[in-house]
Amino acid sequence: MPIIKTEALTHVYSKGSPFESVALENINIEIAQGEFVGLIGHTGSGKSTFVQHLNGLLLPTNGRVLMDGADINSSKKLRHEIRFKVGLVFQYPEYQLFEETVYKDISFGPRNMKLSKQEIDERVREAAGFVGVPESLFEKSPLEISGGQKRRVAIAGVIAMRPDVLILDEPTAGLDPEGCESILNNISDYRRATGATIILVSHSMEDIAKISERLIVFDGGHIVMDDSPMEVFSQADRLRSIGLDVPVVTDIATRLRELSIYVPECCYTVSQLRDAILSLKKGGSSC
Amino acid sequence: MSSIIQVKDVVFRYEGEEEPVLNKTTLEIEQGAFVVILGHNGSGKSTLAKHLNGILTPDEGSIFVDGMDTRDYEKLLDIRRTVGMVFQNPDNQMVASVVEDDVAFAPENLGLPPDEIRARVDEALKLVDMYEYRLHAPHLLSGGQKQRVAIAGVIAMRPRCIVLDEPTAMLDPAGRHEVIGTIKRLCRMNGITIVLITHHMNEAIDADRVFVMSNGKVVSEGTPKEVFSNVESLKAEGLTVPDTAELLYELKLAGFEFPAGTLTVEECARAISSALK
Ligand SMILES: Nc1ncnc2c1ncn2[C@@H]1O[C@H](COP(=O)(O)OP(=O)(O)O)[C@@H](O)[C@H]1O
Ligand SMILES: Nc1ncnc2c1ncn2[C@@H]1O[C@H](COP(=O)(O)OP(=O)(O)O)[C@@H](O)[C@H]1O
Numbered sequence: 153m154p155i156i157k158t159e160a161l162t163h164v165y166s167k168g169s170p171f172e173s174v175a176l177e178n179i180n181i182e183i184a185q186g187e188f189v190g191l192i193g194h195t196g197s198g199k200s201t202f203v204q205h206l207n208g209l210l211l212p213t214n215g216r217v218l219m220d221g222a223d224i225n226s227s228k229k230l231r232h233e234i235r236f237k238v239g240l241v242f243q244y245p246e247y248q249l250f251e252e253t254v255y256k257d258i259s260f261g262p263r264n265m266k267l268s269k270q271e272i273d274e275r276v277r278e279a280a281g282f283v284g285v286p287e288s289l290f291e292k293s294p295l296e297i298s299g300g301q302k303r304r305v306a307i308a309g310v311i312a313m314r315p316d317v318l319i320l321d322e323p324t325a326g327l328d329p330e331g332c333e334s335i336l337n338n339i340s341d342y343r344r345a346t347g348a349t350i351i352l353v354s355h356s357m358e359d360i361a362k363i364s365e366r367l368i369v370f371d372g373g374h375i376v377m378d379d380s381p382m383e384v385f386s387q388a389d390r391l392r393s394i395g396l397d398v399p400v401v402t403d404i405a406t407r408l409r410e411l412s413i414y415v416p417e418c419c420y421t422v423s424q425l426r427d428a429i430l431s432l433k434k435g436g437s438s439c
Numbered sequence: 440m441s442s443i444i445q446v447k448d449v450v451f452r453y454e455g456e457e458e459p460v461l462n463k464t465t466l467e468i469e470q471g472a473f474v475v476i477l478g479h480n481g482s483g484k485s486t487l488a489k490h491l492n493g494i495l496t497p498d499e500g501s502i503f504v505d506g507m508d509t510r511d512y513e514k515l516l517d518i519r520r521t522v523g524m525v526f527q528n529p530d531n532q533m534v535a536s537v538v539e540d541d542v543a544f545a546p547e548n549l550g551l552p553p554d555e556i557r558a559r560v561d562e563a564l565k566l567v568d569m570y571e572y573r574l575h576a577p578h579l580l581s582g583g584q585k586q587r588v589a590i591a592g593v594i595a596m597r598p599r600c601i602v603l604d605e606p607t608a609m610l611d612p613a614g615r616h617e618v619i620g621t622i623k624r625l626c627r628m629n630g631i632t633i634v635l636i637t638h639h640m641n642e643a644i645d646a647d648r649v650f651v652m653s654n655g656k657v658v659s660e661g662t663p664k665e666v667f668s669n670v671e672s673l674k675a676e677g678l679t680v681p682d683t684a685e686l687l688y689e690l691k692l693a694g695f696e697f698p699a700g701t702l703t704v705e706e707c708a709r710a711i712s713s714a715l716k
């Protein structure tokens with residue numbers, strides 16, 4: 153059974169008013185336990201609306217969202233539980249830190265779960281460890297720490313609930329390259345340690361290429377592609393026509409093939425293309 | 440070529456702070472150039488940007504904009520007209536409910552005659568390719584369109600230099616292309632000096648000059664070819680190089696040999712092709 157399933161999910165904002173806008177239309181998707189899914193699409197394509205449905209923050213205008221087979225909106229109890237099972241890290245989450253200390257901010261979720269004090273403490277330390285927030289910051293005010301650290305604290309606050317599904321909406325926007333890379337590594341570490349399902353929304357085709365196993369492409373409230381990164385990135389023209397792009401490495405690989413250097417289609421990260429070129433040099437060719 | 444901005448040994452502390460955020464920053468920006476500033480989060484880029492049009496002024500050292508000292512209060516208005524600023528979040532930069540009113544906001548504040556304002560607004564919107572949207576509501580535009588309107592608002596002041604502080608950080612790939620294409624055109628076709636602060640290394644490939652900041656200092660500067668050939672030192676600064684340069688660097692480590700300073704996709708593919716043949 154898929155961990156998440158949507159059936160004919162439709163969302164209309166301001167229904168019935170002159171500002172009515174259809175943000176999602178007839179979305180049918182299944183996501184399996186442990187998958188690493190990248191979500192891409194132009195601004196306004198419906199990504200944020202979609203992920204908010206997955207943890208019950210929005211109510212479908214039509215259709216259903218199922219978690220482990222149960223409609224998450226069918227009872228108050230399920231709607232409550234889904235918040236802890238599906239952790240959602242918003243875009244620019246650092247603006248939502250509001251507690252007096254870093255420790256209290258990270259422990260906010262577990263406290264709401266009514267866990268014991270000891271359990272809460274364990275989870276805060278574990279979550280901080282995952283995202284590299286040192287314990288020396290625990291008693292600081294979130295206002296005193298840097299932007300990059302705030303972002304980590306916000307992510308730790310969601311991880312501390314040990315969600316089965318971790319969703320991150322553009323978690324690396326505005327961070328420097330090292331900050332981006334380390335947050336992406338933290339997410340991978342969390343998944344490796346817990347087997348959680350990860351859904352990552354990003355505008356960086358390079359980041360998405362490095363880390364996802366499946367790509368879902370949104371355009372105008374519809375899913376227009378749902379495939380492996382290799383298949384999706386092989387359609388450069390189509391992606392560009394809907395405001396997206398392919399990783400630079402894909403462009404290099406395409407140009408190489410035009411120059412009769414037959415690197416395989418499955419190269420979309422620097423290390424993949426490097427390995428393909430090295431094996432061509434040795435006279436082989438592999439994917 | 441002559442320089443339009445001269446930053447010399449600037450030291451700056453935010454009020455109540457002990458550590459200086461700018462710590463003897465020195466750099467010079469040529470009139471008409473496309474300049475990119477890189478640096479890790481917290482290295483002082485935004486603080487420097489705010490010094491370039493007198494929003495902040497140095498505690499020590501000096502900044503001259505087109506020969507005007509930014510600490511000279513009498514010159515502040517002229518300095519602001521010479522150097523315009525565009526920030527990261529397009530939503531915070533919109534003030535009016537119609538695109539053309541938004542662009543007219545600054546020239547109106549200058550007290551220019553209505554004909555002159557009309558002419559400047561039309562010209563600015565055409566330069567960023569948003570003229571057809573002049574009667575639209577800004578909040579319904581895409582991120583890239585909003586940033587181009589913000590750029591038009593700055594152009595309407597007829598600045599000689601535009602400083603853009605991570606203008607593409609919140610944009611999707613199409614929005615990034617639109618904004619970068621627009622500012623390159625303004626530089627190459629209209630001679631406007633561009634200072635672009637960014638974390639996207641690919642946006643720096645066509646720059647005339649790249650400055651790398653770290654802890655309030657310029658630690659490296661040169662053409663993109665020069666700066667991006669120091670892969671290891673950039674990584675030590677928490678930065679990276681464009682993927683083209685990264686690929687060639689990794690292949691070099693594996694024994695390949697390439698000519699130095701290859702950055703575009705075309706150059707990169709050709710370099711690999713000739714190395715394999
Ligand atoms: N709170 C809201 N009220 C009305 N319309 C909204 C709201 N949030 C989003 N929208 C609209 O819904 C569409 C999808 O938006 P969103 O899900 O935020 O897309 P994305 O995350 O891909 O940028 C857009 O047209 C957007 O303008
Ligand atoms: N208004 C402010 N008051 C005090 N410190 C500040 C202020 N703005 C920025 N800083 C500090 O100055 C340093 C440099 O910040 P900034 O210029 O924003 O760097 P960058 O733009 O390179 O990320 C950081 O340590 C930051 O915390």
Ligand SMILES: [Mg+2]
Nearest residue numbers: 199200243321
């Ligand atoms: Mg969004």
Ligand SMILES: [Mg+2]
Nearest residue numbers: 484485486604
């Ligand atoms: Mg900044």
